[in-house]
Amino acid sequence: MKRKLKDKIINVTTRLGLFIGASAGFHGVASAQEAPFSDADSLKSNNTEIVNTPAEKEDSATIDFPTAGRKDSLAQQIDDSISVDPVKRKLCLDTYRASVQNDSIINLRREKLDAAKEYMVYLTAHFEDFRSRAYWDPLGKCYSYGIGNCEKANGTKVVKGDVIRSEEEGIATVIHHIDKNMADDMVKYLPMEHMSEVEIAVMGSLLYNTGSGKLRTKTGAPSELSDLATIHFVLRTERSEQEFKKKFLSYKRTKSGSNVLLDRRENEYAILSGEVVLPIEKLKGTMLGALHGCHGDVEKIEARFAPDSKLACPTDSLRYAMKKDLARTYVRKSTPTKGKTPTRGRAQPRPRSNTR
Secondary structure (H helix, E strand, C coil): CHHHHHHHHHHHHHHCCCCCCCCHHHHHHHHHHCCCEECHHHCCCCCCCCCCCCCCCCCCCCCCEECCCCCCCHHHHHHHHHHCCHHHHHHHHHHHHHHCCCHHHHHHHHHHHHHHHHHHHHHHHHHHCCEEEEEEECCCCEEEEECCECECCCCCECCCCCECCCHHHHHHHHHHHHHHHCHHHHHHHCCHHHCCHHHHHHHHHHHHHHCHHHHECCCCCECHHHHHHHHHHHHCCHHHHHHHHHHHHCCCCCCCCCCCCHHHHHHHHHHHCCCCCCCHHHHHCECCCCCCCCCCCHHHHHHHCCCCCCCECCCCHHHHHHHHHHCCCCCCCCCCCCCCCCCCCCCCCCCCCCCC
């Protein structure tokens, strides 16, 4: 009986993929195993306030998953066997992705991404700050404002002297960047139908910093980050969480090789995993930058975002940062004429005395 069960499990992983529970073959193995199953919409996010909303039950591509967290469940057995075999894991993931490439799932992912955008803007702003005046960005080689945005909300380029004067304009500017540079990759490579609003927002913060190209290879195939994220957010087993967390925290180095981003990654993961619960009201009610230096410390983060914290914002945090930036006095330095050396600061010749 055990051997027969083992053969059937292997048959499921190779023929139907890691997650194809709605197909006839998968249900055949499930009935032989007699393991308890639950609908996909019963899988809850690690964040206690938000529940993942998967595709509707009547859709043909809807997938039923084994109860997450049970070591004796079929999901855990498949997860264990695939984790040690990258080729088998890739085959199963490809099969799963092919099963969800339909309009119903794609539209659901876009809807969930839209719902998470405001949270994503505020969370990213806490890590990167917000500039309301245009400044020259030497890396992007363009004028930027907002959260490093080189384009306005209407798609035109930011030029010298441009200013963001309203909170709505600031949010729209950042969302334009998300829609243009990140949304397609997130919809294609992340299983957002199984992710909460907070999880989507935190992944957005990561990709805003690293670039959404981290989800794919140069050939357009799903990257390791995309693979591990898919396994983790769908199965949510102990092993999948360990592998995904390791990969998530690996994006800590800058081009210079320093680990200055480690603090940000640790804070992001603490929020993603549900260790720290930060509803958007707390992000709005605390001055931007409150997460700096916390290194994922739950007590420190909770203290900084408490209502009686010294960092409590008297108004909306984004609006407060914008007004503070607009209130600054900027002194424009005169640009020396090309080809001429400015005389300011040079020693002047002593006048000759006629008495000698």
